[in-house]
Amino acid sequence: MARDITTVGVVGLGTMGAGIAEVLARGGVRVIGVEIDDAAAERGLARMRHSTARAVERGKLTADDERALYERVSVGSDLGAVADADLVLEAVPEQLDLKQELFAQLDKVCRPDTILATNTSSLSVTELSVATGRSARVVGLHFFNPAPVMPLVEVVRTVVTEPEVLDDVVALAEKLGKEPVVAGDRAGFIANGLLFAYLNHAAAMFEEKYATRGDIDAAMRFGCGLPMGPLAVLDLVGIDTAYNILQQMYRQSRDRLHAPAPILKQMATAGLLGRKSGRGFYRYEEPGSSQVVPDADVTAPVPGTARRVETVGVVGSGTMATGIVEVFAKAGYTVTFVARSDAKVGAVTGGLTRSFDRQVQRGRLSEADRDAALGRVTGTTNLEDLATVDLVVEAVVEELSVKRALFENFDEICKPGAVLATTTSSLPVIECAMATGRPEDVVGMHFFNPAPVMKLVEVVRTVTTSDDVVATVHEVCRRTKKHAVDCGDRAGFIVNALLFPYLNDAVKMLQANYASADEIDTAIKTGAGFPMGPFELLDVVGLDVSLAIQQVLFAEFREPGWAPATLLEHLVTAGYLGRKTGRGFRDYAKK
Template structure:
């Protein structure tokens, strides 16, 4: 790491840099982190707090944070000394008159921010740029408290500032382009990645994130799935760093509710109206980690360690059925992946396709997958051979007569699946479990194609099945308890993580994921932000492995559109209707990576 520049050693280079002196008003966790980040870039920082006691606490906070950075070898002792020399902390707002840029980081109260901006407008020279760090309030309304709205914008840093690379640069309709460009250049010089956003409640990240969190809270409130299963589903099914309910506890349930209220006030979209459970938790003082209890209970206020709650034990265990052999219907990637999962766990597997030739090709695909695992050191040659020996390819459904579990992974077409289940009903022995891997179709419709709906269940594996740990276990209103117990136990045997849910569109993962993706498309079609900025924002701001448009192009826009339509048909919620831009791209044959073009042109890459 380079030491910060000495402001007296390179006067020429400093003149050309945007905002050589920056005031930070409000030195809580965010403000202090921003002050340190700015000083590390070699700029002078004027920290301003409400009174002398708060200023002393803020300075101690900065000294402690930088000392911790030295301990972790993110700074040297010399760099820390030089950095601290650049920071002055006081309680007089008048000090901001010497700043080229003022960043406000006071509590999320609109009138408080407007009062501060009005005072800053009076104090600061006309050329000074004023920035708010609000996460949800209207930058335009804050700017209106000044006589220089063209020099007011939002600079939304993310917590913890030293680790998070994203900064949302928020322009109002009056913000001068040059001011926004200088703010973006300033963010880059702090080692951050700026993304451009308009003045819309939540901006990019919170605008997409909090709608998703709200739906997860509503899903839990409806008792559709447990908090643990909701969180595990999104971590394991989507690769997210935290589940939504744990994240709400980390953010603070009161903070989340405030952001959602601001979003709903602007959008009037019912999906942005805070779920009632959020208001109930806030009223009870259960705000998440900071109070020691929210959706989860914690060892102490501020702790990240959860504790078990009295009365949280599940229902009495039900004995499952004995499963010693498995049949898999289908010849595609999902079918062969599921067959591989069971074979590696030691189950004899009959892999049935529409012809013997297709079945043999499917086994060949499975063999290549096992070979790649050997090459990567995940399997031994003996384990590969043993698994391959357990797989029998067949072109005849009749060969499933003796299996204990018959699982279909054919086309996502209800008529096709119902026809297959009617055939399995006639072929499979009494007591056999019949499972569908559908990701969006009603499991009950498959079950009612048989004379034994109590034996039918959903087992939604995720692609690629050998690698993805999650399985959504979907019970219908007719599924027997021992069938659910059988599948839950079977998932554990094949080293998958099962989550239980009821039979409604999208189950857990798709019901939460695809509205978020749809919201991203709406954001794009409204020209609010670019594809690249939205993807960058969600990856850097939330730690997501892929941005929404990257993911849509991988999943396939046609597949995504189908799921969006199913969700809208099930819940009849206007906010769940597919974004018109998604409809148009599918109609044009732009389906994502598989056609070479979707939200991005993959043919040119």
């Protein structure tokens, strides 16, 4: 049975330490805060008072509870004050020698049964533990910032941590109302181990000028439903902090994907630290502000003159094609869609009608608007019926030979000046363009599923795409109320190139028995604020689809760290493809 930890020492009362002390005191634990001097200790206490006062103002804490909380808190500069604590947690700066020296001192000061814990986000807990004579009683207790708000706590074990110590610390985290996940002592633990490789990749993508800062962030927000884009997250975390975490991760893992993007070091050296300095990837109204000041990256106009588009052709009859037809019809375009058979034409029409009827029933669409939208849609089995459309969008199977043959037909059938678009999510757009005699008119227009709901469209220009065509697609996106982002023609574009290596890393983490799928999903949802954990998302997307995309990324970039995880390959071979087959990383047939 876990020991009831009633007294905790917190050494270091900066932003993180003060937040942890507040969490402990709110949870009924007696807290002994220690700082380098009395003035620093009082500043730490002031941080706590500022935080709890805001909680009282917002009705999340009563005035009586606030008073009782501070009866459990004492602060000072005497390290000996923690001598009788059940657990002492350090939250001093992320410097290995500083933390090791502190642990050596605590080892001498504290009772033999006292647990020593570190809030490090990147350093090796094992390296800290060996500074003591009680390595088996040293553990990582990694809170996330802001500690009073973020529910996740990573409990980090070393190879010698006693099981009862883990039990005691997990019980404490639960007592505080947190969601503990147990992880081994490796670079970044769970959340940072997955998150910072993704953030690093985004920084490198920006550094390469593959896409603008705003487009990278908008792509991940609108394409994946994330609360913040990766570059905005880096500004929030702090460029210097992110650089140091990646440095530590690389030092431990020797994984090239953890080596900080050069731009991070340059920005940190130049003092462009993000929100805290008033400028990072974005410029802010003042240091510490979250208000972004618009600049040329946000306000720059799209070059080129948009062509007139009133009629649209869509080729395909699957879920994506049907959704795209709906998007165009609702926006007022006259739409002709082409399917392979009369039965498929009927299926698309039936799907559209059901979708519009549901929207009418939910009050999102009037009957008159439904009838008008359906009246603008015509189905056919004949590609020749696309001869007069201003824009044609193909949404057929992801096979290059099929798409190339289709674009050859477009070249012969469509009128001069028509924009020819592909919705491919992974194939080279240039291959479709060069199947025509007018490659300047070909562009990628990557919708996300479900197309009527998802706001993002990736506008993919090849080396031959004209400015006018890009401008035309932007205007179409504006009219259809989609958010367009620009990117070049390379595997994965923005979203898949950032998303799938992160998902692949999660599979490798599971494959190595580092943590369970549930623990990894919990860490990412509660620690990083993602709407779904990686394994939930993989099962929804489909493991076969995910593997195919990862294979395309690996084939194009030849990045060893992007080689598809063996476990993912084996699950696909076994037919465990996710929700659509009833089993993937989880067994849905049992639910």
